[in-house]
Amino acid sequence: MQGYSSAGMESGKNQGVIYLNANENPYEIAGLEGLNRYPEPQPLALLEAYAQNYGVDNSQIVMTRGADEALVILTKIFCEPNADKILISTPTFGMYAVDANAMPVGVLDVPLIKENGTFALDKDNIIEQATNADNNIKILFICSPNNPTGTSFAHEDIIDICEALEGHCVVVLDEAYAEFSKTGSMALDLDSTPNLIILRTLSKGYSLAGMRMGCMLCGDEDFITLVRTKAMDAYPLPIMSIEAAFHVLSPEIKEVVHENIEKILGERERMEKELKKSNKINHIYPSDANFLLIELDNAKEFCEYMEENNVILRDFSSKAQTKNCIRLSIGTKEENDKVLELLQSF
Ligand SMILES: Cc1ncc(COP(=O)(O)O)c(C=O)c1O
Structure with a gap:
């Protein structure tokens, strides 16, 4: 793989220097000062803020335009089109398969096992399929907490899987x-x-x-260097997104972020309790995230009824493993109260 060496990568940005190397426009627009210039690809100060936030070294991070961009990059790096495959465990986040299909690379599904009212990884089967050379699996995707089920998987199981797959594929x-x-x-x-x-x-x-800021973390620093230098867009992170990321990772805002998370978790617990009182609800899957997967009779009709009343839910009812299920993102107390009120009148 050969990377693109952008003007920004070659020269950096220093005060007092005249930059005529990147075909930028020298004129700033009032109110949008600085945006006439390309951003730094991976600003060091933000890398340090991410590193502190996630408890890793800054040499173990690639900052991307949302986790979505990281998915595309990883699929591109590891998978040979028309030859390799990724392994997923449905029901899970749909973009893994979408990015694979676009390459195109194959998608092998080892579905989650539904047991005791929740979902579990089919660990032995995943290991068997991913280590079978005939399958050409290059990436195993595990989502934890999993979207849309809300399930978290045990760290020990994920470690076991990683160890079994070493030399076969990445996790x-x-x-x-x-x-x-x-x-x-x-x-x-x-x-x-x-x-x-x-x-x-x-x-x-x-x-x-709205700012599209995410990252990938990896202990293998050579891999991180490879991604940063050879597999990314020249200028992946918009300047305004970089500034917003700094802002939310500052100590004052992190406190607010923490309070908001506590509010959401409190509301999730309240919603679970309140929803369970309704005889229209058949099951609520245990969630470790900011949403609930809810099984009810007439799930599709319920979604339509909610939409008529200006509340939009995510309908998973047509898929076999999430038959009669809807996914409810936890909102503010007022938004959640509206859901409970409409459930009563449904
Ligand atoms: C499991 C999962 N991964 C990744 C993403 C994408 O995240 P980002 O907004 O950082 O691109 C989502 C978005 O809903 C998600 O549910």
Whole structure:
């Protein structure tokens, strides 16, 4: 792989220097000062803020445009089009398969097992399929807490899987919802688990979905260097997104972020309790994230009824493993009260 050496990478940006090397426009627009220039690809100060936030070294991070961009980069790096495959465990986040299909690379599904009212990884089957050379699996995606089920998977099981797959494929652990999770992050395991790559995002816990800031973390620093120098866009992070990320990672705002997460978790608990009182609800899957997967009769009709009343839910009812299920993101107390009120009148 040969990377693109951008003007920004070659020269940096220093005060008092005249930059005529990047075909930028020298004129600033009033109110948008500085935006006539390309951003630094991976600003060091922000890398340091991420490193402190996630408890890793800044040499173990690549900052990306949301975790979504990291998914595309990883699929591109590890998978040979028309030859390799990724392994997923449905029901899970749909973008893993979408990015694979776009390459195109194959998707092998080892579905989650539904047991005791929750979902579990089919660990032995995952290991068997991912180590079978005929399958050409290059990436195993595990989402924990998993979207849309809300399930967190045991760190010990993920370590067992990583160890069994060493030399076969990488394990990409999507921790987009880790800030809401009691199970917590596996970032501390990165040093001892070289085939583990963790995805994090500021979209969920940090209220920054609109700015598209995420990252990948990996203990293998050579891999991080390879991604930064050879596999990314020349200028992946918009200047305003970089500034917003700094802001939410500052100590004062992190306190607010923490309070908001506590409010969401409190509301999740209240909603679970209140929803269970309704005889229209058949099951609520245990959640370690900021949403609930809810099984009810007439799920599709319920979604339509809610939409008629200006409340939009995510309908998973047509999929076999989530038959009659809807996913409810936890809102503010007032928004959640509206859901309970409408459930009564449904
Ligand atoms: C499991 C999971 N991973 C990744 C993403 C994408 O995150 P980002 O907004 O950082 O691109 C989402 C978004 O909903 C998600 O649910």
